[in-house]
Amino acid sequence: MPAPIEFYFDFSSPYSYLASEKIEAIAAKYGRTVAYKPTLLGVTFKASGMQPLVDIPLKGDYSRRDFARSARYAGVPMKFPEKFPISTVNAARALLWLQGTGSAKAVSFVHKTFRSYFVDNRDINDAAVLADIADDLGIDKNAMLAAIQDPAIKDKLKTAVDESVKRGVFGAPFIFVDGEPFWGNDRLPQIERWLERGPF
Amino acid sequence: MPAPIEFYFDFSSPYSYLASEKIEAIAAKYGRTVAYKPTLLGVTFKASGMQPLVDIPLKGDYSRRDFARSARYAGVPMKFPEKFPISTVNAARALLWLQGTGSAKAVSFVHKTFRSYFVDNRDINDAAVLADIADDLGIDKNAMLAAIQDPAIKDKLKTAVDESVKRGVFGAPFIFVDGEPFWGNDRLPQIERWLERGPF
Numbered sequence: 131m132p133a134p135i136e137f138y139f140d141f142s143s144p145y146s147y148l149a150s151e152k153i154e155a156i157a158a159k160y161g162r163t164v165a166y167k168p169t170l171l172g173v174t175f176k177a178s179g180m181q182p183l184v185d186i187p188l189k190g191d192y193s194r195r196d197f198a199r200s201a202r203y204a205g206v207p208m209k210f211p212e213k214f215p216i217s218t219v220n221a222a223r224a225l226l227w228l229q230g231t232g233s234a235k236a237v238s239f240v241h242k243t244f245r246s247y248f249v250d251n252r253d254i255n256d257a258a259v260l261a262d263i264a265d266d267l268g269i270d271k272n273a274m275l276a277a278i279q280d281p282a283i284k285d286k287l288k289t290a291v292d293e294s295v296k297r298g299v300f301g302a303p304f305i306f307v308d309g310e311p312f313w314g315n316d317r318l319p320q321i322e323r324w325l326e327r328g329p330f
Numbered sequence: 331m332p333a334p335i336e337f338y339f340d341f342s343s344p345y346s347y348l349a350s351e352k353i354e355a356i357a358a359k360y361g362r363t364v365a366y367k368p369t370l371l372g373v374t375f376k377a378s379g380m381q382p383l384v385d386i387p388l389k390g391d392y393s394r395r396d397f398a399r400s401a402r403y404a405g406v407p408m409k410f411p412e413k414f415p416i417s418t419v420n421a422a423r424a425l426l427w428l429q430g431t432g433s434a435k436a437v438s439f440v441h442k443t444f445r446s447y448f449v450d451n452r453d454i455n456d457a458a459v460l461a462d463i464a465d466d467l468g469i470d471k472n473a474m475l476a477a478i479q480d481p482a483i484k485d486k487l488k489t490a491v492d493e494s495v496k497r498g499v500f501g502a503p504f505i506f507v508d509g510e511p512f513w514g515n516d517r518l519p520q521i522e523r524w525l526e527r528g529p530f
Contacts, residue, residue: 330402
């Protein structure tokens, strides 16, 4: 069984959302699975001295245009959220908790949470919004709301973010295939070639 | 006759080099030409508060790996230069001079200068190297060497760089198709779709 594709992301990253809508189909085509690994761009940006795209002069305006055009190019629905970027610490904790329970619904949670933010303009760091998502997916919302306040889950996220920085993750999506790093939704074609024909 | 594709670049930009090896074939397929517009990333980086990729912690190491892998993916020869990045003010001036004379060799000069740096490890800001390139292409090298010291050509480059910043160019390659901005070698697929099927 080949190793899963490791998909590091932040729920507030537009290009992570776009890539999340494609990566499983690409993986499945080559007999792979996807391991979703939440991180926090606020922390990784500090480690690399970077800042959110939209805060950078000139680049910020271009980026907003490019998010929307890249979504249309990919055929992925996107309605840019009014509040951007946002903290995603609660959504990330909820996912780590769900993954820790061994729930088969963790992948659905990833997609529904991304879409709640990037299509439905909902603040996915809000506990009430996360509870709605849990309800819709048949996940125990009370257990989830307790988990995002649980010191053990908080520690789990800290450890996960530190580990991502140690692996060189400085942006998102940041995808490892057989240990090879690929940064950005733009790299999906290179990832597909790697999966199809091996290292190049 | 549709408008030329405007290709803003710096001769020291690896992704500009990769895109320069593809853009003319893409343009020709859709009845377009390419207008090569030299700029200086050192200046545009100041305008947007950015810095060279390789100077950024974490991102720098990744970028060197990605330059080489992206070249292999594109099937473009690349041997990363020992001295990087470099000033490209003389190469940019030489090109502007050549374009101003109406020479049909300006496009060949773009490609030969890029390859001298990214394949042959030559410092293309060195007047002696530029003279060799001119010689190889049958361009009057003495006229070129005089031009890169000519105040009128120096002004022309300053004006060109200022104009690029005014248009929102914050990196390279930065490509306009019918006024629509596309940043990066990664955007060639979107450019091709735009040329083929129009705005999206």
